[in-house]
Amino acid sequence: MKNETHNQTDTRESVTFGTDRNKDFSKEPLCLSGKDVTRIFQNGKTVTTAVDHVSFEFHKGELVSIVGESGSGKTTLSKMLLGLLEPTSGQIFYRGEPRDISTGAKKRRYWEGIQAIFQDPFSSFNVFHKIDDVLLDCINMRGMRNLSKDEKFAMMSDACSFVNLKFAELTNKYPFELSGGQMQRLMIARIFLLKPEILLADEPTSMIDACSRATILDMLLNLRNETGMTVIFITHDIGLAYYISDSIYIMEHGKFVEKGRAEEVILQPKASYTKRLISDVPKIHEPWDLSTVG
Ligand SMILES: Nc1ncnc2c1ncn2[C@@H]1O[C@H](COP(=O)(O)OP(=O)(O)OP(=O)(O)O)[C@@H](O)[C@H]1O
Numbered sequence: 689m690k691n692e693t694h695n696q697t698d699t700r701e702s703v704t705f706g707t708d709r710n711k712d713f714s715k716e717p718l719c720l721s722g723k724d725v726t727r728i729f730q731n732g733k734t735v736t737t738a739v740d741h742v743s744f745e746f747h748k749g750e751l752v753s754i755v756g757e758s759g760s761g762k763t764t765l766s767k768m769l770l771g772l773l774e775p776t777s778g779q780i781f782y783r784g785e786p787r788d789i790s791t792g793a794k795k796r797r798y799w800e801g802i803q804a805i806f807q808d809p810f811s812s813f814n815v816f817h818k819i820d821d822v823l824l825d826c827i828n829m830r831g832m833r834n835l836s837k838d839e840k841f842a843m844m845s846d847a848c849s850f851v852n853l854k855f856a857e858l859t860n861k862y863p864f865e866l867s868g869g870q871m872q873r874l875m876i877a878r879i880f881l882l883k884p885e886i887l888l889a890d891e892p893t894s895m896i897d898a899c900s901r902a903t904i905l906d907m908l909l910n911l912r913n914e915t916g917m918t919v920i921f922i923t924h925d926i927g928l929a930y931y932i933s934d935s936i937y938i939m940e941h942g943k944f945v946e947k948g949r950a951e952e953v954i955l956q957p958k959a960s961y962t963k964r965l966i967s968d969v970p971k972i973h974e975p976w977d978l979s980t981v982g
């Protein structure tokens with residue numbers, strides 16, 4: 689009997705944590721795509737091609753990981769996807785049409801659909817705004833300014849409980865009064881309220897311990913399953929990418945050296961760079977050889 693209960697828990701976890709390997713997202717409508725997107729930085733005589741002719745297709749509801757080592761161009765690409773940085777050449781498409789963010793108004797409309805969470809949660813909040821205002825802003829941004837005070841309070845409490853935070857304990861506090869882990873959770877609570885069409889997450893769990901990290905990722909995956917948002921997950925951790933993604937793009941020196949369904953890329957890697965990244969993943973089930981330490 690005890691065993692049965694244990695098995696049920698395992699099944700539930702494998703459904704909520706991880707992704708549905710059978711779903712073919714290439715049949716879903718295009719959400720964000722790019723053709724030969726390139727970004728060159730020039731500082732005096734130094735020219736850096738941070739992103740070099742990358743092409744990609746992210747579909748509705750798909751969880752895509754972009755994996756690469758430090759300096760491979762991941763953040764530069766995310767800034768272009770967010771519309772914070774212009775490509776030097778190439779084109780980005782939104783819902784299959786060339787993306788037009790040429791005016792302030794068009795940019796704001798684009799930003800209604802795309803949200804980002806970054807490596808450092810502390811940089812994501814205005815330090816002078818109380819937590820209540822951070823969450824209220826999200827409700828207002830979704831055009832629900834006219835809801836009653838009680839309705840807004842219920843929505844904020846709901847968002848906090850989704851990430852295992854208690855709104856009553858946060859009210860009247862400033863972001864700097866929270867721990868790093870609480871801040872990360874608050875970021876997910878914001879996404880819960882905003883329900884963006886696209887979420888771009890650049891190493892969102894790098895600041896927290898392994899246990900909170902699993903919880904945060906679980907919340908992110910639940911949110912994706914609930915809302916059908918497209919998630920672009922930027923990481924250097926190929927093991928994690930395999931665990932959570934539908935598709936994986938491997939980035940080396942500004943180029944995509946390999947892309948495809950997560951299983952194909954990890955179980956049948958073609959590029960030598962991908963093979964090296966996979967062989968670098970620590971084998972957690974093997975006992976540690978302490979004789980080599982010290
Ligand atoms: N504003 C800039 N001016 C000049 N060079 C830049 C600029 N931003 C990035 N670069 C360079 O472009 C390359 C890619 O940087 P990027 O920040 O995109 O890498 P990353 O993959 O996000 O790295 P990390 O994993 O360390 O965050 C690096 O060589 C970096 O020095």
Ligand SMILES: [Mg+2]
Pocket residue numbers: 762763764
């Ligand atoms: Mg980066």
